[in-house]
Amino acid sequence: MSEKNLPPSRFLFCIIMISMFILILSSVFLLGFTNSSLIPKSVFKLILLNNSSVCLNREQIRLPLFSSDISLANAKAPLISGGLNCGNSCSAKYMPSTGQNMNNAYAPLKVFMYDLPPDFHFGLLGWKGKPNQTWPNVNNPDDIPPYPGGLNLQHSMEYWLTMDLLASNISTARPCSIIRVKNSSQANVVFVPFFSSVSYNRHSKLHRDQNISLDSYLQNKLVEFLMSQDEWKRLGGKDHLIVAHHPNSMLQARKKLGSAMFVLADFGRYPTEIANLQKDIIAPYKHIVKTISAGQSAPFHKRPILAYFQGAIYRKDGGIIRQELYYLLKDEKDVHFAFGTVQGKGVSQASRGMGSAKFCLHIAGDTPSSNRLFDAIVSHCVPVIISDDIELPFEDVLDYSEFCIFIRASDAVKNGYILNLLRGISKGQWDQDVEKIDGSFTTL
Structure with a gap:
């Protein structure tokens, strides 16, 4: 059988594709075997809240x-x-x-x-x-x-x-x-x-x-x-x-x-x-509520509130989910979901509330993050993060999934989803999460 010649246009296309493949492959090897990257990296890879000391080579x-x-x-x-x-x-x-x-x-x-x-x-x-x-x-x-x-x-x-x-x-x-x-x-x-x-x-x-x-x-x-x-x-x-x-x-x-x-x-x-x-x-927020030491923290069975949230409920952008969750959870007997501010005794009320809750909800507001996550951590209240676009401090060295629960917004608004998930977490699992909080952080 005689061999057919490729059309000029198809031959040119093949040459271009082979050249591109070789170029990409060589670039990968070049970047893989050098100590430099083409993108400048931040030098402050670790910033310590209240102590900005950094350990870098x-x-x-x-x-x-x-x-x-x-x-x-x-x-x-x-x-x-x-x-x-x-x-x-x-x-x-x-x-x-x-x-x-x-x-x-x-x-x-x-x-x-x-x-x-x-x-x-x-x-x-x-x-x-x-x-x-x-x-x-x-x-x-x-x-x-x-x-x-x-x-x-x-x-x-x-x-x-x-x-x-x-x-x-x-x-x-x-x-x-x-x-x-x-x-x-x-x-x-x-x-x-x-x-x-x-x-x-x-x-x-x-x-x-x-x-x-x-x-x-x-x-x-x-x-x-x-x-x-x-x-x-x-x-x-x-x-x-x-x-x-x-x-x-x-x-x-x-x-x-x-x-x-x-x-x-x-x-x-x-x-x-x-x-x-x-x-x-x-970088992390500075927490607002009072820090509870490990020795003073209430154990699982002495925290009557299953899930706690107090703050602004009617937000814009991604924070609209707060309003949806409010109407979904506000009437549950073991859930505290209420409007609150720092005015008056708002901070002290939040301190007592988080210290009496097993899980604290961190829900997207006008922005993906808030100090509420760190308030939960110092309260030994396991954070439940409902914020799809959140970026967390030091994620390259700190695995938040070890002591936080992440729920997609699309799942959180399903009737019964959050409650069934949280009520299904045993005392042993909760204790492990709190221990991991203590292992990852000292005092905030």
Whole structure:
């Protein structure tokens, strides 16, 4: 049988497909056998609430920031600690002792922090230092203004990160895993100390004599300042870290500063070209309710409430599901599903309620996340997450499925689905979930 010649068009198509296959295959091998990725990774892979110390391999965070995924030793170690004492940080475990070569792995992360005027940070809390004084004296607790209470606390990440950097150079018995450097050329990351959440919460509304809110004014001045700095121009801002934990903070500036790394609560109100997991960090909320210690936590049989939710019920966007679940669950005798605020005794009521419940519902609201998850954790109330688009802090090292229950919104609204699922969980299973909460977190 004689062999037929391929038509020219089909022959050309085959050549193109073979060439594309070879190109893709070679790219895969190239990326697989190199220590670098084409996408810059965040250097703050672990931020400890109330203690921002980070354990990273220095060789993997050297500028420019084109490092591969960072492998973390002892990934199950507690992620959240309290206080500003560097001795409580991960550095005590991973840092070399005095006299050893500081070029070893787990050398301190070097952070350069801009000396922005107080108007951008502690001045927003009412602090007034001496003439030409930029920062409060962290050696004197009386000189440090407290962060506003109530719901403001949930977005206080900016405050704690700044405080830790200010305290990082204070002499201590054990070394910090982060240090503040005065020369930006020595830094691994550049920190922008703008209290954007306080600025939004307290200064985003226009007063009668204003054409622009103070919050908008500060954002504009911040953009103007950063764009003029050599540090920003060096890498186009890719090594800068900006905290915008409140979902509505940095509304005017976020697009212009989108090349920087953001510390966020979630991605609910950000387009993917501005914020994404390739460069940004999802950080935990600061809990609002009182922490219950393991010894004081009520056991399974002394928690009469099966499922607990208290908060705003009528929400927009993905939060419409709250209204649906309210009408589905509100009349169940062992379910507490009610409207609530932080006003009056709202926080103390929520503390008692969560401490008396076996399961606490974390339902999507205006945004996918809220501090309610962390309120549940400190109450030893097993979280039930009903939020399809949620991104959780430190998911690369912390398996939330070990102590949380995830329910798809489409399943949650089915009559009887949530109740049948929760009532089917035994005391033994519940005890294991609570133990895993204690194993993953210390005090929030």
